Amino acid sequence: MGVFHVKHEGWTESAAAFDVALDRRQASQLNSYEELLRTRAAPLGMISEADLPRIRVRHILDSLRVAAFVGNARSAYDLGSGAGLPGIPLAIACAGLRITLVEARRTRAAFLELALESLGLPNASVFLGRVERLKEHVDLVTARAFTDAPGCWRVAEPLLSRGGRLVYFAGSGFEPESAGPEGADLAVFTTPGLAQSGPLAIMSRQ
Numbered sequence: 001m002g003v004f005h006v007k008h009e010g011w012t013e014s015a016a017a018f019d020v021a022l023d024r025r026q027a028s029q030l031n032s033y034e035e036l037l038r039t040r041a042a043p044l045g046m047i048s049e050a051d052l053p054r055i056r057v058r059h060i061l062d063s064l065r066v067a068a069f070v071g072n073a074r075s076a077y078d079l080g081s082g083a084g085l086p087g088i089p090l091a092i093a094c095a096g097l098r099i100t101l102v103e104a105r106r107t108r109a110a111f112l113e114l115a116l117e118s119l120g121l122p123n124a125s126v127f128l129g130r131v132e133r134l135k136e137h138v139d140l141v142t143a144r145a146f147t148d149a150p151g152c153w154r155v156a157e158p159l160l161s162r163g164g165r166l167v168y169f170a171g172s173g174f175e176p177e178s179a180g181p182e183g184a185d186l187a188v189f190t191t192p193g194l195a196q197s198g199p200l201a202i203m204s205r206q
Contacts, residue, residue: 014061017193019068020093029092029119034060036115037083044107046083059085062197066142066167067093069189069202073139077102077159079131080146084112086169087142091124102127102134137161144169153181153203166203174198 011027022030037055041047051058063086070076070090074097078087081101091099101116101124103109109128116124127134141156141164149168156166170179170188180186184203191197 014193015064015067015093018065018191020064022093026092029121030060030064030089032119033084033088033092033115036118040114041083041111044111046108046111057194058196059083060089062086062169062194063089063144064093065191065194065197065200066090069165069167069200070094070097070140073097073165075136075138075161076100076140076142077127077131077134077138077156079141079143079152079155080104081112081126082108082145084115086144087124088112088115088119088121090142091121092119095123097123097140099124100127100134100138101125102129102131104128104130131155134159137164139164141166142169143167149174149179149201149203150181153184156203157184157205160205164204168201168203170198170201172196172198174201176201 011030012022015022034055037047066086067090076097076099078101081087081103087099087101101112109126112126139161141159143152146152152168176186176188185206187202188199190199
């Protein structure tokens with residue numbers, strides 16, 4: 001995964017730097033989503049004012065890097081999806097992945113419904129409710145700003161199909177030896193081109 005400069009490149013080049021391939025339609029959808037975050041999510045308090053100048057890097061590209069780890073997964077939950085991060089960028093990049101955006105707050109779930117309709121994402125849906133109500137097993141679970149690593153694993157592990165994985169967005173100070181959950185195989189991946197992002201921690205059953 002090479003270093004890139006987002007200000008001087010478009011979506012396709014930026015995503016390619018961490019092994020995610022996008023076509024023009026997907027790049028256009030990401031542009032539209034960026035505008036939705038700016039004009040609809042931010043006024044609702046879902047994106048901070050401090051992040052407005054850096055939505056693309058801080059939120060969308062940070063989320064998009066998960067696509068490189070989808071592999072053969074066909075179904076996914078995005079826990080505590082909020083403004084759709086990382087679920088919506090992942091749904092855009094991976095048309096073959098059926099992803100459920102899980103959100104307990106009604107206002108945020110309404111934004112997610114609006115975003116999916118506006119962007120035309122038939123492979124994504126919204127689940128309004130608590131994670132504990134989920135029943136179906138999936139191949140992949142994502143968690144960004146949800147809870148700590150052990151807490152995410154406790155929630156995700158019962159939801160995973162055999163061979164399934166949790167992709168956890170770890171903070172920059174994440175220490176696998178001390179912060180990694182018991183009972184999970186853990187692999188940690190950094191993205192040099194996203195200097196502000198912490199690593200992705202990929203967890204699976206031992």
